[in-house]
Amino acid sequence: MHMSAQTHYQAELDAGRFCIQRCPQCERHVFAPRELCPHCGAGPLRWVKASGLGTVYSASTIHRKNDAGGNYNVALIDLDEGVRMMSRVEGVVPEAVRIGQRVQAHVAQQDGRGLVLFRPVQPQQGGAA
């Protein structure tokens, strides 16, 4: 069966694995998941396990009423593989998420589906948080 990239990505997440794509021809990493390499046009792309390490490229605090759950963070994360994704940095208040901050991914389960979220890397933990 030929699964869509989105289906494959989500199935890996549901199993607790954060995978991104890599081009078999130009060897660049690719995100968001898709069918063909946006750099050289080759396909199919290969799935590889993401390092999960990244840097906050930009961040915003979305303001929401407290009774609806309160403020939350939306961030763009540049993964060390050279691709960017949207996510949320948790473990700190939204206002404390900083551009340039090092972050580490984990796969959370939300409503029965896997979702990539990030936490700040604690310097004393040497990036293995």
Added chain:
Amino acid sequence: MIPRSALDAAAVNRPLRGRAAIAGAATYGCGEAPGMDDMTLLARAAQAAVADAGLTMQDIDGIATCSVASSMWAMPVIEHLGINPTYVDGTMVGGSSFVAHLLPALRALEAGQCRAVLVCYGSAQRSATFGRRETQAARRVLDPQPYEFPYEPVLPVTAYALAAARHMHEFGTTREQLAEVAVAARAWAQKNPEAFMRDPLTIDDVLAARPVASPLGVRDCCLVTDGGGAIVLVRADRARGLPQPPVYVLGNATAIWHRQISCMPDLTTTAAAQSGAQAFAMAGMAAADMDMAQVYDAFTINTLLFLEDLGFCAKGEGGAFVQGGGIAPGGRLAVNTNGGGLSCVHPGMYGIFALIEAVRQLRGQAGQRQLARHRTAVVHGNGGTLSSQSTAVLGTADAL
């Protein structure tokens, strides 16, 4: 990495420079139009624009239109207006669409495919009974962004907030400088009886306004209004025999580099850097030659990004450019002289209204806000989440 384009617009598109003109332009129902719907506003704006051109609806044999809600919008518009066009452009690339409709229409007019193109839009976004909540829910299905929606970004504002945060980080741009954009827009709106918000607005008001998505507050965001707008394009030789002074299309180009903000190559450089360069190349002009800029200010950060990307100042210097009333009445550059999407009108998509304001200024018909110099204008449209960019260079007979 910033994408590159191989198009030599100066060579390929220069022959179309000034070959067609905007002969008619009109708005209708801007602000609040209770009881109206999208088609009613469009039809009334279209009727007024066609009359302004000294034509009748039966003279219209080309149509360019699109809608946020309806993917087949050209068909009901053609049916409603009772026209039989031999040129149809239903291109939908968000709010820049109506600017992006220009170049294909120029080619069609030049080729003789049609003789009068109506570019038209209407939206009762503010008053419609089918509300924003329902539209947003429908679009989650019809226009999915599966790698962003799970994180609940409030779109589009979050995308622009992320761009603003990055611009502040890289260039030291301040919230006060962003607020200058909203304050300047309001000062222009106060000179425009058609503008929706005309109360005084200060930088402190903008900074103290309800936060939405940091660093943007509600006064950094465009209005939600009703409104219709339309223009009529004809060949330049025909325009010279019609009642209004022709507004010539000197250049136009469109560029799209992404859809989702997470896929934008660099959040501080938009595809306006490409569309602007190619539109100016077609016109044989530069930012310095422009008497005004009508740019799509969906959010305050847009104006900074577009002033930079269109070449009015260097990258990162947009904040300094607008500071101290730089783009307000009496400033160094007249920007969004109707009050823009921030203070005049923003019914879902704004591109057509930026075009219409340029036409009014170039004709010398802008009333109290009329600019003393009104020979050339750059109009810039934006769509999606900084996704589609379309730039047009317009001018009077003096600019040919």
